[in-house]
Amino acid sequence: MNVSVVLFTSDLRLYDHPPLRAALDDARQVVPLFVRDPAVAAAGFAAPNRLAFLADCLRDLDAGLRARGGRLVVRSGDVVDEVCRVAAETDADVVHMAADASAYAHRREARLRRALEAAGRRLHVHDAVTTAVPPGEVTPAASDHFAVFTPYFRRWSGQRLRDTLGAPRTVGVPDDVGSEELPVRAELPELSPGLAPGGESEGRKRLASWLRGGVNAYEDRHDDLAGDATSRLSPHLHFGTLSPVELVHRARQAGGPGADAFVRQLAWRDFHRQVLAARPDAATRDYRTRHDHWRSERAARADVEAWREGRTGYPVIDAAMRQLLHEGWMHNRARLLTASFLTKTLYVDWRVGARHFLELLVDGDLANNQLNWQWVAGTGTDTRPNRVLNPIAQAKRHDPDGAYVRRWVPELAGLDAPLVHEPWKLRGSDRVAYDAYPDPIVDLAEGLARFKRARGHD
Template sequence: MVHAAVVLFTRDLRVHDHPALRAAAAGGGPVLPLFVLDPAILRRAARNRVGYLVEALADLRRALRDRGCDLVLREGDTVAETLRAAEEVRAASVHLSADVSAFAAARSARLRAAARRTGVEVREHPGATVVPPGALTPASGDHYRVFTPYWRAWEAADWRALLPAPGRLPAPPRMPVGRLPGRRIADLGRGAAASERVRGGESAARERLRRWLESGLAAYPERCDDLAAAGTSGLSADLRFGCLSPLEVARRARGAAGSGPFVRQIAWRDFHHQVTAAFPEMPRRDYRPRDPAWWRDDDDAFEAWCAGRTGVPIVDAGMRQLLREGFMHNRARLITAAFLTRTLRVRWQRGADHFHTLLTDGDVADNYGNWQWVAGTGNDTRPNRTMNPLRQARRFDPRGEYVRRYVPELAGLRPPLVHTPWRAPDRPADYPPPLVVLD
């Protein structure tokens, strides 16, 4: 007997290279693609991510309709709504992509326990990373704690084959599909909405990937750290929501001119995911404990940092890019995080939480893993390294273009004044003095 199958979409909002969707279709029965709008999740998410999500769901619905079925939207608890939908279509199985956060792991455990009582099989599939977390382990432990040996194992690993988008997908009969979320949902979430946020959805993401591979990748090694240049892929939010398969991105880039450093960044993403899978407390607890006496409580300094009003131009430029775009250049993320944790000595959790409240690409493993790396509590083999923002500015924004783009008070200045965090006769009166004296 052929049974229906439910595909529970979470942060895998695509039809290309989607193992869970392909497995559900392989059963030969009706396929019910499902997304559950869980208010408890939406209220905690960044407003920028909710906005991207709304656009991605509309695009996913169009792609599924082109294949003969539809995206069913429900609102409520994900586990309860998934099993309710499975019961309505008499599904024998629920398929979803495996994930690594503590929340995702708890949700999967609840779903498995509840499904077991109803006789529904729950199957988790790869798809969120190139190499599944746990697939690579060192001889000395359950996960890699240092990136370089992980990178060597990752490069040598056998990657699974890419899966094409499915053709026709038979839909369950007479199934109410629900309306796409409107402004009521889009206005949920925390943090300010960015005026220049990247548009969501697989169609837009695949076009960005095409342009990147054709005209951006080759120059990546020379331009990736140039703060003023459009030298990075701009695909981070697409990967975070699974509108692009990280495996497809890595496979299509691998071996092309300039691809080495870029593919290495995808490996870093996998690395953080396998660490978080082994250490789910990554967002809250030090991976490698640091002396608590190092940290200081300075609410005024923290608020100035959040607002991009520290008086250190390169730091303020990064924080204002975050506010404007819901995105920050990776080099600027390192500079701003190091300034907060190593110069101001404010706890990394506060900075990481602020980023997570605004980033469209906010991913638990990447965001909190990178913050711990910068703060010296994570996977950095040199936990006491320093990062002087003035030297970083002169090296990676030598013409001051990045600062002038995001800090309009300084738009009339040229280097070196545009990078100088001290009072000067020609410094605009509306720009604050620096929080700290830097050499």
């Protein structure tokens, strides 16, 4: 064989890339192909922040390929049509790509396989590219997936991961394969002003820094809102500029409680993918129904808008939502707090919150986002469906000095803890001095009582 095609999807890297390595082993030349799929926009998933990060990733991938003698080929249109067109143009015998977990990815793979086989070509789908352990590799005896994390994690931890692969030294690409211009971040509107840069080069720098100085303290500090002590690698995992297999190997090599806790989070990511692969409708339907009669977005419009804009009157909730607006990213503990507040204190359908997160999050990942929202709402894999996170207690525990709140809610910058977490307790002229900040939109006790009634626990 003279030419193979590598279809890049959510694996935008050169290091530890099994499809690329296999394609180079197959043929003298490869076509590294990325297809800009209009179905992503049609489904509402083309969020500006992710498109900007994607633009960075594609430009960085192209630069890495050019440094090795190749280039990235970019096309727009239906993925199956464009892949088949490139394969026909180059007389490629085989197309390599990474497996994915979503229902759309499964349908795309099936369509592509049929179309290629009809033309006398082959599709080779590679596991353990976007996950450390493939979704269907670890299953209980009586089911196609694990519904509870702890037993899954025990089995996951015992799996032997494949060895990591180095980046190729050279990549030969046919000269006559046409490509569109690469997208540019600066041309995209409505971006979060603090959006981080994307690309494999940036991801590898962040990983190296994290392993040098952050991972050791992760077990003790991962819930510290003001300390910002998480890895911030989730966007790079979402776009595949870093390999989850490599991350697990390198964290285990680092060793220690912090590395163990980080590996556990990577296992959660794989856990959600194996749930979604087995139950694709969990992206939009309750995994475990609680027969909720949620307040709709229309009925709760004022509350939902206050939540989205960071003006609920609960400083830690508002700080988190403003961080999301500014960075297109949010601290993991803050994600739990804001999701609990919307679904349980305000009793609004989890899908309303999940959709808002996907509109802004640069790491907006269908499996993680939807299933984490369900986990918090009590409709997912969680075995404690009626747990409610109190935003005041959580703020005092995870932002004891109030630094996180003051960073993102400047109206309260003059207040020290604990008043910065409960400014409504100010009286007289002291409250007037901070009247730019709203009063709480809901009493926590009333919100809890409403939730308990709805779940039949009053």
